[in-house]
Each structure stands twice: as structure tokens, then as C-alpha cells.
Amino acid sequence: MNDVENNARGTAVHAAGVSLKDLRKSYGSNEVLKGISLDVAPGEVVCLIGPSGSGKSTLLRCVNLLEQPNEGTIHVGGFEATDPDVDIDKMRRKVGMVFQQFNLFPHLNAQQNCTIAQTKVLKRSQGEADTVARANLERVGLGHLADRFPDQLSGGQQQRVAIARALSMDPQLMLFDEPTSALDPETVGDVLSVMRNLAKEGMTMLVVTHEMGFAREVADRVVFMDGGVVVEEGVAEQVISAPKQSRTKEFLKRVLDPTHIDISE
């Protein structure tokens, strides 16, 4: 119950780090991740940026083993995810994931979306699960819409429920895969502000995003990926405002000024 109160008040109780070493992943003969090493310290917020097809989603999905890497090691908190004997489900409880398409359960209302894994996986009582769900829905500003079904919510509201759903498991690490890319521009801000608060509370976050403003403001570090390798990484402000690599410069020029058309491509 202590954990719950702490979380509802908004303090990350535990935070887990991530450590990837020489991660490789291929689909058939197409090598998508070509040896990625990346560390995220407990409580750190890292934004992953890069062009379409560079392997950002694949990397993120490897962290909680939605994709099996071919080579390399993954450590999440105390777990070695790449250990063949690891209890994947136990590890995933510590890792919240937020998808571009929300993936809310359409047959359950917002509240039930947030309780089902608590009762079925963590074996919490219905009463306790409801309390936790309620607190997390309040936390994302949707306590008043707990009865709504996903198709009665806007995209931005759905995504915030998805965040509340993940938070209800008391994760020590949150993975976000372009959480605002499928949203109408006017609802992007709500989702980003929820994420900003989460970062302030000390949650460890690995975020794939094209929102450079968010990355600059919230991220401790930014990692730029292209063609399955990490091209450049560093302090957010430095990578975004003064990139060293030409590929990073090219990419940022395109993202920051969408009207810019690169004729060489």
C-alpha cells in the first residue's frame, strides 16, 4: 500500500537502469540493429531520434523482448533479459510500454484497462487495483473519464489512459514508441505534459520521439540512430543545437524545418 501511495503522490519508488551491449537484430537477411550499445541510468530520461527505418522501434521492442535480439546482452534493473532462463513475464512487469497506436483494450473501459493486469498478473485485490487505477487516471488528468470505453475517448485521452495503464503496474522503467505521432496536434501537448511530469518524478524513460522541443527540454540525453547504429549521442541541448555528425545535422534540419526539401535525396 505504501508503494501505491507514493506513486499516486508522484514519486518513483524504484527506478531501474537499462544496459544494452552490442545488440544485433536481423529480419531474414536484413540487419536492422548492427551492434548497439546504450546505457540508461536509473532515473535518467533518454530520447531516441532518427529517420524512419533506422531501427528505433526495434531497439525499444528488444528491451522488453517483444522482439528477440540475435546477439548481444540486455540488462534491465536486476534482470538479464537475454539470459535464456529469464522469467520474461516477471521482467516485463517492471517495464511499462506505451505504443504509437495506444493499443488500449477496446472491450474494457479506462478503469478496467488499468486494473486487468494488476489483478491477473500482480494478483492484487480488485479493491486495491481500483484504488491504484484511479490514482493513475487522476495522475494523467482523466479521473473523471474512468467509465469511458476507448472508442469514447479522443486520441490524446486514449494515450493518457495507456500511460496510466502502464503506470498502474508500478514499473521501474517506461518505454515510449512515438507516443504522440498518431495524435491530433491539439492533444499532443497533454500527453507530453504527462510525460514531462513523469520525468520530473524520477522515472527512468526511454522515448522514441520526433518532438525535438520535448527532447531538448526533458531528456537528459539524446541518442541519434541511423541505419541500425548509434551515430551520435550526448547531452540533449548539445546534440540538438550543435550536432557534431553530418548525418545528425541533415536529420535535424529536416525535422526542425519540415518545409526543407533535400534535393540530394
Place this chain on the structure above:
Amino acid sequence: MAMTARQRAKVSLYVQAGIFVVAVAALILATDWKTIGNSVFNFAKIGPMFPDIFLIGLKNTLIYTALGFIVGLSGGLLLALMKLSSFPLYRWIATGYIEFFRGIPALLVFIAFGYGVPLAFGVQWNVTIVVMISLGMVAAAYIAETLRAGLQAVPKGQLEAARSLGMPQWRAMVSIVIPQAFRIVLPPLTNEVILLTKDSSLIYVLGLTASQYELTKFGRDGISSLGAGLTPLLVAGAFYLVITIPLSLLARKFESRSARTKR
């Protein structure tokens, strides 16, 4: 004689209606109404069918259908999951089963389980067990295909979201994927029940005691005992429609509901 397309369509419609009226009139005139009245619409003599066709026949038809459906649904779900399994042996078994039972007449299955198996293995089965197995095994094959399509219609992201919350595969299927698949397959599943209701009549090939009679058996017995011609069959048929038409309406309602909301 120049006519617009619209006028032509109108004339064509009148001609079709005219042909139809003439055909019906000819049929009515040519019919020997007296004979038909005695052999098909002889409602005066069917009194003895009641109330048993209602209390026993309708009741048994409903029970047999329900038993067949319960077995068919459980078996069908198992087969559908096997067919979607990543383990090839399961897929082969399920495919073999489905193709076999969809490919042979249900009547053969009833005969096999009603006479063949008891004879070959020296077991004594009562009618209820035979109906459950025969109807259930055939239904399982059809329902499996329906459910498989429903399971595959649930977006992959649903399973991923469930797994990412720490649910094991089976739990994600039970709590997240299967409930959504059921909503999708509700209309075809209702149609499946209609087919089962009619197939339950195949039990007539077995020796039934009076308390095990279902609608069709009442109809057949009525033909030989009442001297009212085919009228008893007409009565039995009407009772089937009492079951199947509401089901049909229900299926349509499910359909329009799922068309209206994606949920």
C-alpha cells in the same frame, strides 16, 4: 417508339409482374385443392401431436442443440488455437480434423457414433451422449474456422500490449484476445447455432424412446400414425422456424451492432 431508359425499366417491371401473376393463377387452377387439403393442410387430425411435440419434441431439440453447441464451441476454440499455434504438429492435427469433419456428411458421423462405435468397442451409450459427441464434433470443425478468423481479426497490438504488461501468453489470450474475437464472431456463431438446430434432427437414425423424440421424429411418426398426410411435417417445420427465425434476427442485430461501433 422511343422510350427513355426509365420508361423501359417500368414496362419491363410490368411484364415481369404480369408473368408472375399468370403463373400463380395457373398453378392455383391446376392444383387439386381437395387432395392437397387432405394430405398437407389437414390440421383437423393433428390434435394427438399436442402437447407432446411441444413439451417433449421442442424441448429435446433445444437440449440436443445446446449440448452440441457447448461441445462444438469448446472443441472449436481448442482447434482454432491449435491451428494458430506455432507448433506444426498442432496445426496439422487441427487442419486434418477440420477438413475431415467438414468433408463428410453429418449423418455418417451420427451413424458411426450411434451404431459403429458402440458395436466395435462394446460400449453402451445413451442418446444424449451420442448427440453430444456427433453433433459436437461436427460443429467443432465449423466453429473452429469461424473462431480462427475471429482471433486473427484482433489486431496484433492487443496481444503485444497485454504481453508488455507481464501477462503470459495464455492469460493474454483468455483476458484480452478471445473476448474481442468473440464479439467479432457473434453473428457467424449464431448462424452456426441455426445449422446445429437443423442438424440435431439427424438423431432420427438412432432408436429413440418416446421421451427422447425431437421435432423431426414427431413429424415422421405423425405421418405414419395420424393419416393426415404430410401435415405433421408441416407442424414440425413450423416449430423449427420458431427457433431459427429469432436466432436469425439476433444474428442480424449483432451484425448491425458491430457495424455501428467498432467496440
